[in-house]
Amino acid sequence: MLVRPPDAPFLVFIAALILGGNAVSQDKPDRPPWAQPSRPAATTSNTPVPAPVNPGDYSSDPIPDRSQDRGKIRVNVNLVSVLASVLDEHNRPSPDLPIEAFQLFEEGVRQKIEVFESETQQPLDLALMIDASLSAHKEISFEQEAAAHFIRQVLRPGDRLAVFAFDENVTQVAAFSDKVALLQEAVRRIPPGAGTSIYDAVLLASHALEKRGEDRRRVIVMVTDAGETTSRSDFDAARKAAVRSGALLYTIVIRPVKSESGRNTAGEHALETMTDATGGAMFYPDSPQELDIIFDRIDRELRTQYRLAYYPNPRGPADTYRSIEVKVLNGDYHVRHRKTYLTGPQ
Numbered sequence: 001m002l003v004r005p006p007d008a009p010f011l012v013f014i015a016a017l018i019l020g021g022n023a024v025s026q027d028k029p030d031r032p033p034w035a036q037p038s039r040p041a042a043t044t045s046n047t048p049v050p051a052p053v054n055p056g057d058y059s060s061d062p063i064p065d066r067s068q069d070r071g072k073i074r075v076n077v078n079l080v081s082v083l084a085s086v087l088d089e090h091n092r093p094s095p096d097l098p099i100e101a102f103q104l105f106e107e108g109v110r111q112k113i114e115v116f117e118s119e120t121q122q123p124l125d126l127a128l129m130i131d132a133s134l135s136a137h138k139e140i141s142f143e144q145e146a147a148a149h150f151i152r153q154v155l156r157p158g159d160r161l162a163v164f165a166f167d168e169n170v171t172q173v174a175a176f177s178d179k180v181a182l183l184q185e186a187v188r189r190i191p192p193g194a195g196t197s198i199y200d201a202v203l204l205a206s207h208a209l210e211k212r213g214e215d216r217r218r219v220i221v222m223v224t225d226a227g228e229t230t231s232r233s234d235f236d237a238a239r240k241a242a243v244r245s246g247a248l249l250y251t252i253v254i255r256p257v258k259s260e261s262g263r264n265t266a267g268e269h270a271l272e273t274m275t276d277a278t279g280g281a282m283f284y285p286d287s288p289q290e291l292d293i294i295f296d297r298i299d300r301e302l303r304t305q306y307r308l309a310y311y312p313n314p315r316g317p318a319d320t321y322r323s324i325e326v327k328v329l330n331g332d333y334h335v336r337h338r339k340t341y342l343t344g345p346q
Contacts, residue, residue, distance in 0.1 A: 080106075081309040083120065083217060083248065083279060084326050084337040085301050093304035094333060095119060105325040106312055115309035123158035124219055124302060125176060125212040127205035127247075130187065131224035131254075132165045133196040139254055140192070142288030143223050148184040150221075150295035154302065155180060162208065166201040167193020168230040172208070195230030198222075198267050199238040202249070202274060206241035217305075218247035220280075221298060223291070226253045228267030235270050242278050243321070244342050249280040250298050254288060279338040316343045 082104065086094045099116040128151070130143060155161060155178055163174040163186040174186035201222065209218040220242070231238075242249055251271045275282050281301070283294045308326065316322045319342065326337045 078311050078315065079114070079309050080312055080324075080341060081115070081246075081307060082324060082326060082337050084306040084308060084335055085279070085281075085304070086306060086328055087334045087336070089332045091334075093301055094331075095304045097306070097328065101328050101330065102306070102308060103327040103329065104308055104310055105327075106310075107316070107323055108325075109313070111310040111313060113308050113310055115307065117307040119303070120217070120305055120307035122215060122217045122307065124154070124156075124160070125209055125216050126154065126159070126161040126219045126221060127164060127209055128161060128183075128187070129164045129166060129201050129205055129220060129222040129224070130190055131167075131196060131222075132190050132193045133167045133225070133227070133229075139288040140190070142291060143254070144188050144190065146288070146291030146295055147187045147223065149292055150299065151183045151187070152180050153295070154299045160212075163187055163190075164201065164205060165190040165193070166197050166224075168195035168197055169193070170197060170200050170204045172204075176208075176212070196225065196227045196267070197231040198224060198226065198228040198271065199231035199233045199235060202238040203233045203241045206238075206245040206247055209247050210241075210245040217302075218245055219302065220247050220249045221252070222249065222271075223252045223254065224267075224271075225255065226251075226265075226267040226271055228270065235273075238270075239274050239277065240342070242274055243338070243340055246338070246341070247278060248338070249275045249278040250283075251275050251280065252283045252285065252291065252294055255284065277339050279336050281336060318343055318345050 084102075086097060088094045096118060098118075099113060102113060102116070104111045104113055128147060130140075130147060132140065151161060157178075160176040160178055161174075161183055162172060162176040163183055165171050165173050173190060174183050177183060201224075202220065205220045205222075209220070212218060249271075253268060253271070272282055281298075283297075285291060285294055312322070321340045321342055323340050324338060326335050328335050
């Protein structure tokens with residue numbers, strides 16, 4: 001029996017369907033990228049992949065994720081975050097200032113403030129550093145009890161604190177935790193040591209904080225006699241680590257000898273420089289009994305900080321220090337904030 005071949009128009013129709021189906025999944029080399037046909041996704045995962053970030057230099061900023069996984073954030077490595085403590089003429093925190101009261105500059109060039117929080121709700125990661133050297137150990141009991149009180153007072157839900165002791169070595173005696181009783185016990189059992197390694201303490205605390213979440217505030221609180229004697233690292237390494245981590249450094253100097261001529265002041269001057277660069281504060285209590293008052297001041301300041309963030313324009317070269325200045329208009333205000341940051345890779 002003879003089979004009649006299909007009509008030519010029918011063959012043309014079938015060929016067109018086959019070629020058209022293949023064309024859907026093929027690239028169009030004569031079209032720009034935005035006009036190319038879409039490809040099927042290689043995976044069904046909704047987890048966004050964060051861009052690389054240089055810890056400490058930049059802050060992660062939540063960007064709405066339009067996928068089903070609403071709990072994830074993306075990281076923009078260009079956003080620079082600055083925490084500012086604004087004090088009035090009586091040295092008291094000044095909350096509730098509007099964004100219009102602030103001006104922000106990088107290398108003298110005014111920047112547009114993209115993120116503004118009048119009282120930041122970012123949780124805290126605190127490294128509490130206790131000087132256990134022989135020169136400071138005379139007042140160690142006051143330091144321990146004041147620090148124990150501070151731990152209970154400062155920790156809020158979501159915050160974490162770690163305890164470090166430093167003498168000729170730096171020892172982490174309690175990991176980052178929100179367990180108040182455990183942290184207080186760690187402070188109270190710090191043993192006496194010999195030398196004082198301030199630079200090593202700042203370096204280690206900065207590195208520990210650098211590993212913490214990018215969406216958290218980083219704070220170092222150091223209680224010391226500032227008599228630097230035994231550090232393996234130097235001032236430049238400690239300062240760079242503190243700046244890179246983005247931590248605020250609060251330093252409480254217990255001076256066994258009040259006169260500068262009778263004590264080693266090199267450590268004090270180094271700490272003043274690092275503290276000012278990070279936007280923290282220095283305290284010089286006349287007696288250890290004043291520690292509670294100072295810890296209270298630090299706690300109040302941490303709860304009334306402003307957060308400002310901006311995209312640098314122009315952006316500085318890679319691995320360079322960039323100066324920051326924050327001004328508050330129309331009032332007798334003193335502003336503390338980090339004075340510099342270290343740019344990441346381009």
